[in-house]
Amino acid sequence: MLISDSSKLVFIDTHAHLDSSDYNHDRAAVIARAFAENIGIITVGVDLYSSREAVRLAERHRTIWAGVGVHPHDAKTFDEGVERGLRELAQKGKVVAIGEIGLDYYRDLSPRDTQREVFIEQIELANELELPVIIHNRESTKDMLGILRKHRPKRGVIHSFLGDYALAQEFISLGLHLGIGGPLTFPKNEVLRAAVKEIPIDRILVETDCPYLTPVPHRGKRNEPAYVRYVVDEIARLKGIPAAEVAAVTTENARQLFEI
Numbered sequence: 001m002l003i004s005d006s007s008k009l010v011f012i013d014t015h016a017h018l019d020s021s022d023y024n025h026d027r028a029a030v031i032a033r034a035f036a037e038n039i040g041i042i043t044v045g046v047d048l049y050s051s052r053e054a055v056r057l058a059e060r061h062r063t064i065w066a067g068v069g070v071h072p073h074d075a076k077t078f079d080e081g082v083e084r085g086l087r088e089l090a091q092k093g094k095v096v097a098i099g100e101i102g103l104d105y106y107r108d109l110s111p112r113d114t115q116r117e118v119f120i121e122q123i124e125l126a127n128e129l130e131l132p133v134i135i136h137n138r139e140s141t142k143d144m145l146g147i148l149r150k151h152r153p154k155r156g157v158i159h160s161f162l163g164d165y166a167l168a169q170e171f172i173s174l175g176l177h178l179g180i181g182g183p184l185t186f187p188k189n190e191v192l193r194a195a196v197k198e199i200p201i202d203r204i205l206v207e208t209d210c211p212y213l214t215p216v217p218h219r220g221k222r223n224e225p226a227y228v229r230y231v232v233d234e235i236a237r238l239k240g241i242p243a244a245e246v247a248a249v250t251t252e253n254a255r256q257l258f259e260i
Protein backbone atom coordinates (compact mmCIF):
# COMPACT_ATOMS: atom_id res chain seq x y z
CA MET A 1 0.00 0.00 0.00
CA LEU A 2 1.20 3.49 -0.83
CA ILE A 3 0.94 5.85 2.10
CA SER A 4 -0.62 9.23 1.49
CA ASP A 5 -2.08 11.83 3.80
CA SER A 6 -5.53 13.22 3.13
CA SER A 7 -4.92 16.38 5.17
CA LYS A 8 -1.99 17.36 2.92
CA LEU A 9 -3.74 17.18 -0.44
CA VAL A 10 -2.80 20.03 -2.80
CA PHE A 11 -4.99 18.96 -5.74
CA ILE A 12 -7.89 16.57 -6.20
CA ASP A 13 -8.24 15.01 -9.64
CA THR A 14 -12.02 14.65 -9.48
CA HIS A 15 -12.37 12.41 -12.53
CA ALA A 16 -9.97 9.58 -13.35
CA HIS A 17 -10.37 6.07 -14.75
CA LEU A 18 -7.58 4.33 -12.86
CA ASP A 19 -9.08 0.92 -13.55
CA SER A 20 -8.44 1.42 -17.29
CA SER A 21 -6.37 -1.34 -18.91
CA ASP A 22 -4.07 1.45 -20.16
CA TYR A 23 -2.55 1.33 -16.65
CA ASN A 24 -2.24 -2.43 -16.34
CA HIS A 25 1.55 -2.44 -16.72
CA ASP A 26 2.35 0.50 -14.40
CA ARG A 27 -0.71 1.47 -12.30
CA ALA A 28 1.27 1.61 -9.06
CA ALA A 29 3.81 4.02 -10.61
CA VAL A 30 1.02 6.26 -11.94
CA ILE A 31 -0.57 6.39 -8.49
CA ALA A 32 2.82 7.01 -6.84
CA ARG A 33 3.50 10.00 -9.12
CA ALA A 34 0.15 11.51 -8.12
CA PHE A 35 0.76 10.92 -4.41
CA ALA A 36 4.25 12.43 -4.70
CA GLU A 37 2.55 15.71 -5.65
CA ASN A 38 -0.16 15.36 -2.97
CA ILE A 39 -2.87 14.75 -5.55
CA GLY A 40 -5.98 12.97 -4.30
CA ILE A 41 -7.99 11.05 -6.88
CA ILE A 42 -11.63 10.22 -7.48
CA THR A 43 -11.67 7.20 -9.76
CA VAL A 44 -14.92 6.70 -11.60
CA GLY A 45 -16.62 3.53 -12.82
CA VAL A 46 -18.43 3.25 -16.15
CA ASP A 47 -20.27 -0.05 -15.59
CA LEU A 48 -20.76 -2.44 -12.69
CA TYR A 49 -17.47 -4.24 -13.28
CA SER A 50 -15.33 -1.09 -13.44
CA SER A 51 -17.24 0.40 -10.51
CA ARG A 52 -16.14 -2.63 -8.47
CA GLU A 53 -12.56 -2.07 -9.62
CA ALA A 54 -12.80 1.63 -8.68
CA VAL A 55 -13.97 0.71 -5.18
CA ARG A 56 -11.19 -1.86 -4.85
CA LEU A 57 -8.57 0.81 -5.71
CA ALA A 58 -10.15 3.28 -3.29
CA GLU A 59 -10.16 0.75 -0.48
CA ARG A 60 -6.43 0.15 -0.95
CA HIS A 61 -5.35 3.83 -0.90
CA ARG A 62 -6.27 6.43 1.68
CA THR A 63 -6.44 9.34 -0.82
CA ILE A 64 -8.31 7.59 -3.61
CA TRP A 65 -12.11 7.67 -3.55
CA ALA A 66 -14.61 6.06 -5.94
CA GLY A 67 -17.64 6.94 -8.02
CA VAL A 68 -19.92 4.06 -9.01
CA GLY A 69 -22.31 4.16 -11.93
CA VAL A 70 -23.19 3.16 -15.47
CA HIS A 71 -21.94 5.45 -18.27
CA PRO A 72 -24.37 6.34 -21.09
CA HIS A 73 -22.27 4.23 -23.48
CA ASP A 74 -23.07 1.22 -21.30
CA ALA A 75 -26.67 2.16 -20.48
CA LYS A 76 -27.88 -0.93 -22.36
CA THR A 77 -26.18 -3.12 -19.70
CA PHE A 78 -28.26 -1.57 -16.87
CA ASP A 79 -30.86 -3.86 -15.32
CA GLU A 80 -32.19 -4.72 -11.87
CA GLY A 81 -29.12 -6.80 -11.02
CA VAL A 82 -26.79 -3.96 -11.97
CA GLU A 83 -28.82 -1.50 -9.92
CA ARG A 84 -28.67 -3.84 -6.92
CA GLY A 85 -24.89 -4.16 -7.39
CA LEU A 86 -24.42 -0.39 -7.54
CA ARG A 87 -26.60 0.12 -4.49
CA GLU A 88 -24.48 -2.37 -2.52
CA LEU A 89 -21.23 -0.75 -3.65
CA ALA A 90 -22.54 2.72 -2.86
CA GLN A 91 -22.88 1.80 0.84
CA LYS A 92 -19.10 1.42 1.12
CA GLY A 93 -17.24 4.17 2.93
CA LYS A 94 -14.91 5.14 0.09
CA VAL A 95 -17.73 5.68 -2.43
CA VAL A 96 -18.37 9.41 -2.70
CA ALA A 97 -20.57 9.73 -5.82
CA ILE A 98 -22.86 8.07 -8.32
CA GLY A 99 -21.09 8.36 -11.66
CA GLU A 100 -20.16 8.37 -14.34
CA ILE A 101 -23.73 8.75 -15.55
CA GLY A 102 -25.37 10.92 -18.21
CA LEU A 103 -26.08 11.19 -21.91
CA ASP A 104 -23.88 10.82 -25.00
CA TYR A 105 -25.54 11.50 -28.34
CA TYR A 106 -22.19 11.83 -30.09
CA ARG A 107 -21.29 8.15 -30.07
CA ASP A 108 -24.80 6.80 -29.43
CA LEU A 109 -23.47 3.48 -28.10
CA SER A 110 -26.76 2.83 -26.30
CA PRO A 111 -30.22 3.81 -27.62
CA ARG A 112 -31.10 7.36 -26.56
CA ASP A 113 -34.31 6.43 -24.76
CA THR A 114 -32.37 3.81 -22.76
CA GLN A 115 -29.70 6.41 -21.93
CA ARG A 116 -32.35 8.80 -20.62
CA GLU A 117 -34.11 6.15 -18.49
CA VAL A 118 -30.88 4.84 -16.98
CA PHE A 119 -29.64 8.37 -16.28
CA ILE A 120 -32.87 9.27 -14.46
CA GLU A 121 -32.81 6.04 -12.42
CA GLN A 122 -29.26 6.75 -11.28
CA ILE A 123 -30.05 10.39 -10.35
CA GLU A 124 -32.86 9.01 -8.21
CA LEU A 125 -30.52 6.44 -6.66
CA ALA A 126 -28.01 9.21 -5.83
CA ASN A 127 -30.72 11.37 -4.25
CA GLU A 128 -31.99 8.47 -2.21
CA LEU A 129 -28.47 7.67 -0.97
CA GLU A 130 -27.66 11.39 -0.55
CA LEU A 131 -24.65 11.18 -2.85
CA PRO A 132 -23.58 13.70 -5.52
CA VAL A 133 -23.68 12.74 -9.21
CA ILE A 134 -20.84 12.87 -11.75
CA ILE A 135 -22.43 13.70 -15.10
CA HIS A 136 -21.23 13.09 -18.66
CA ASN A 137 -22.90 15.24 -21.34
CA ARG A 138 -21.90 15.09 -25.01
CA GLU A 139 -24.02 16.56 -27.83
CA SER A 140 -27.04 16.05 -25.57
CA THR A 141 -27.40 19.40 -23.80
CA LYS A 142 -31.07 20.02 -24.60
CA ASP A 143 -32.24 16.68 -23.15
CA MET A 144 -29.68 17.00 -20.34
CA LEU A 145 -31.14 20.31 -19.15
CA GLY A 146 -34.68 18.95 -19.48
CA ILE A 147 -33.88 15.93 -17.32
CA LEU A 148 -31.93 17.93 -14.73
CA ARG A 149 -34.78 20.43 -14.33
CA LYS A 150 -37.31 17.65 -13.80
CA HIS A 151 -35.19 15.17 -11.83
CA ARG A 152 -32.98 17.53 -9.84
CA PRO A 153 -29.87 15.95 -8.38
CA LYS A 154 -29.22 17.31 -4.90
CA ARG A 155 -25.53 17.88 -5.70
CA GLY A 156 -23.15 17.07 -8.50
CA VAL A 157 -20.73 18.00 -11.24
CA ILE A 158 -20.90 18.32 -15.01
CA HIS A 159 -17.66 16.55 -15.80
CA SER A 160 -15.45 17.81 -18.65
CA PHE A 161 -17.60 20.90 -19.14
CA LEU A 162 -17.04 22.24 -22.67
CA GLY A 163 -19.68 24.90 -23.16
CA ASP A 164 -19.89 28.68 -23.11
CA TYR A 165 -20.57 30.91 -20.12
CA ALA A 166 -24.35 30.98 -20.68
CA LEU A 167 -24.48 27.18 -20.45
CA ALA A 168 -22.20 27.25 -17.41
CA GLN A 169 -24.71 29.58 -15.73
CA GLU A 170 -27.57 27.18 -16.54
CA PHE A 171 -25.78 24.32 -14.80
CA ILE A 172 -24.74 26.52 -11.87
CA SER A 173 -28.34 27.67 -11.43
CA LEU A 174 -29.25 23.98 -11.05
CA GLY A 175 -26.80 23.83 -8.13
CA LEU A 176 -24.11 21.94 -10.02
CA HIS A 177 -20.34 22.30 -10.18
CA LEU A 178 -18.33 22.28 -13.42
CA GLY A 179 -15.42 19.89 -13.93
CA ILE A 180 -12.64 21.46 -16.00
CA GLY A 181 -10.00 19.27 -17.61
CA GLY A 182 -7.41 18.94 -20.36
CA PRO A 183 -9.57 20.39 -23.19
CA LEU A 184 -9.05 23.81 -21.55
CA THR A 185 -5.49 23.67 -22.94
CA PHE A 186 -6.47 22.69 -26.50
CA PRO A 187 -5.94 25.54 -29.01
CA LYS A 188 -9.45 25.33 -30.52
CA ASN A 189 -11.31 25.77 -27.21
CA GLU A 190 -11.44 29.59 -27.08
CA VAL A 191 -15.11 29.54 -26.05
CA LEU A 192 -14.33 27.33 -23.04
CA ARG A 193 -11.41 29.56 -22.03
CA ALA A 194 -13.67 32.62 -22.21
CA ALA A 195 -16.23 30.80 -20.02
CA VAL A 196 -13.65 29.76 -17.42
CA LYS A 197 -12.57 33.40 -17.05
CA GLU A 198 -16.14 34.20 -15.94
CA ILE A 199 -17.17 31.09 -13.99
CA PRO A 200 -16.95 31.73 -10.21
CA ILE A 201 -14.03 29.70 -8.92
CA ASP A 202 -16.12 28.25 -6.09
CA ARG A 203 -18.05 26.29 -8.76
CA ILE A 204 -14.97 24.79 -10.45
CA LEU A 205 -13.50 21.33 -9.92
CA VAL A 206 -10.36 20.17 -11.72
CA GLU A 207 -10.02 16.78 -13.36
CA THR A 208 -8.05 14.78 -15.90
CA ASP A 209 -10.53 12.15 -17.24
CA CYS A 210 -7.34 10.11 -17.57
CA PRO A 211 -6.28 8.09 -19.54
CA TYR A 212 -8.20 10.35 -22.00
CA LEU A 213 -8.13 14.10 -22.78
CA THR A 214 -4.43 14.65 -22.06
CA PRO A 215 -3.61 18.35 -21.59
CA VAL A 216 -0.96 20.26 -23.50
CA PRO A 217 2.08 19.76 -23.30
CA HIS A 218 1.52 15.97 -23.17
CA ARG A 219 -1.37 15.90 -25.63
CA GLY A 220 -1.35 12.77 -27.78
CA LYS A 221 0.11 10.65 -25.00
CA ARG A 222 -1.64 8.78 -22.19
CA ASN A 223 -3.06 11.05 -19.49
CA GLU A 224 -2.60 10.54 -15.71
CA PRO A 225 -3.65 12.32 -12.48
CA ALA A 226 -0.26 14.09 -12.09
CA TYR A 227 -1.15 16.17 -15.18
CA VAL A 228 -4.02 17.87 -13.37
CA ARG A 229 -1.58 20.67 -12.54
CA TYR A 230 -1.55 21.77 -16.19
CA VAL A 231 -5.29 22.38 -15.90
CA VAL A 232 -4.78 24.32 -12.66
CA ASP A 233 -2.02 26.40 -14.29
CA GLU A 234 -4.26 27.28 -17.24
CA ILE A 235 -7.18 28.30 -14.98
CA ALA A 236 -4.78 30.47 -12.99
CA ARG A 237 -3.45 32.13 -16.17
CA LEU A 238 -6.98 32.82 -17.45
CA LYS A 239 -8.20 34.23 -14.15
CA GLY A 240 -4.98 36.11 -13.40
CA ILE A 241 -4.59 34.59 -9.94
CA PRO A 242 -1.87 32.36 -8.45
CA ALA A 243 -1.97 28.64 -9.28
CA ALA A 244 -1.69 27.91 -5.56
CA GLU A 245 -4.98 29.74 -5.01
CA VAL A 246 -6.71 27.78 -7.79
CA ALA A 247 -5.37 24.55 -6.28
CA ALA A 248 -6.50 25.47 -2.77
CA VAL A 249 -10.00 26.61 -3.73
CA THR A 250 -10.73 23.75 -6.14
CA THR A 251 -9.46 21.21 -3.61
CA GLU A 252 -11.77 22.67 -0.97
CA ASN A 253 -14.67 22.62 -3.50
CA ALA A 254 -14.04 18.92 -4.11
CA ARG A 255 -13.79 18.18 -0.40
CA GLN A 256 -17.14 19.84 0.24
CA LEU A 257 -18.98 18.34 -2.74
CA PHE A 258 -17.76 14.79 -2.15
CA GLU A 259 -17.51 15.11 1.65
CA ILE A 260 -13.89 13.98 1.81
Ligand SMILES: [Zn+2]
Binding pocket: 015, 017, 044, 100, 209
Ligand atom coordinates in the same frame (compact mmCIF):
# COMPACT_ATOMS: atom_id res chain seq x y z
ZN1 LIG B 1 -14.84 9.77 -17.65
